[in-house]
Amino acid sequence: MPRRDDGASREVVLRLLAGFGVEVGGEEVSLPGSAQRVVAFVALHERPVLRPYVAGMLWLDWPETRAAGNLRSALWRIQRHAPALVAADPHMLRLAPCVRVDLREAESLARSELAGRSSGVPRQSLTLDLLPDWYDDWVLLERERFRQLRLRALESRCTRLTAAGRLDEALEAGLLALAGEPLRESAHRALVRLHLAEGNAAEAVRQFRLCRRLLLEQLGVEPSPLMLDLVAGLDARSTRG
Template identity: 50%
Template sequence: MSVRPLPAPEVRESNGRVGGRRGPDGRAAGGEPARLTLLDGFALDCGPRSVHVSKTLQRLLAFVALRGRATRALVAGTLWPDSDESKAFGRLRTALWRLHRLGVPLLAAHGETLRLHPSVRVDVDELLAEDGSGRHPRGGALRELLPGWYDDWVLVERERLRQICLHTWEESAVRELRAGRFAEALEAVLVALRAEPLRESPHRLLLEIHLAEGNYSEAVYTYHAYRMLLHRELGVGPSPRMRRLLDAAVEPASGAGGPSPGERGEGPAR
């Protein structure tokens, strides 16, 4: 069965005016396909114009965009959890009708399954664009998904995106480190640290990069700065794994005149 786009006979702008008709690919004559922004706030752009939609339609578009595809039952039950089944389906039908009134093919139906129309571009997908080495979040900062939205499904998707980005930056740092590209490795790991300062894995990678470059003093500083940060914020210390990583590299250097663990203000490793 082919995917059936929800019909879009005409374009209605946010002021209610009827615009030009759009073809099956979602483009107006001479225009651009629709673009959905979910990072740092919701926005819907149809070609050069920003289109205002209600919060209900925002939630519908965002949910389907983040899920990739979803059954009508899942959409209705998630977006209207306090309504009985018949009322939730009725609200979904109303929301789909209102989307249709925009005149832009934003959703496509495949039986009971809904998904975004293939022409709609989503910034989250662009952030997680695939290249030859896997999924790479672009840019040097972690952008928040739908800030100010506190639905349970948004919180789950927000955390999922955060974890994907953090792991991807760390994986990028590991690849660059193994390839001997220390500056690039530092850039990737520092992005992860800005996004989550208390997370140990990027601090551990930063320590490894300094050690690989032979910068023992910076490695020691990295360890102690993180130890003090954890103690101040959480009342705990770094993991034994991080301590062993530092000691294994610095202790051999101590025999050549480098600082010993005692001279660094610490006892022997346990």
């Protein structure tokens, strides 16, 4: 009699960037919304979490017994569709150790960039938001934490590659950081430094003007002294636009 394939021997991938998704053995697995929320909540905690805590956080307005029942139902659906995804015992839940999570891989890449260890092309993961269409408080906090990490990593890459003379790659990283947050002055500063390193004073001024206009129009503030110091050596008239 053939043995049932429970997915344990196949690669399991959990996607949390740009939307929720699960792949088992290269095939997409569809999970109901309640099951998705349980998987995502557990995945965002690096340590095992208590079942009552998960139930209470995901079903805030439900009585405790109903919330626990909803959690059991969601876990049953997860076990049915992707049994190798969540490890559960009577008290705790955790993501199975074999599961690859795109968020964790992106965080590792970002930290490598910040430490100056990465030399490859930045992957798309550093341009993606965590679960962008989810608005639970526990998602919003993690989304902002990861957003700050990935933008700082891209800026760090831009600065490091500028210093190394790898200006094309530096430009790509700087523009990706700016696309992630056009009002982020530190990304504008990284690009101004790059243009000055190339000897392109006009491009540096253009970048400064763009930064100044965005900050004034959107926030009502002038660029910081850090930015002004960068362009201090340029023609004063050219930086007033």
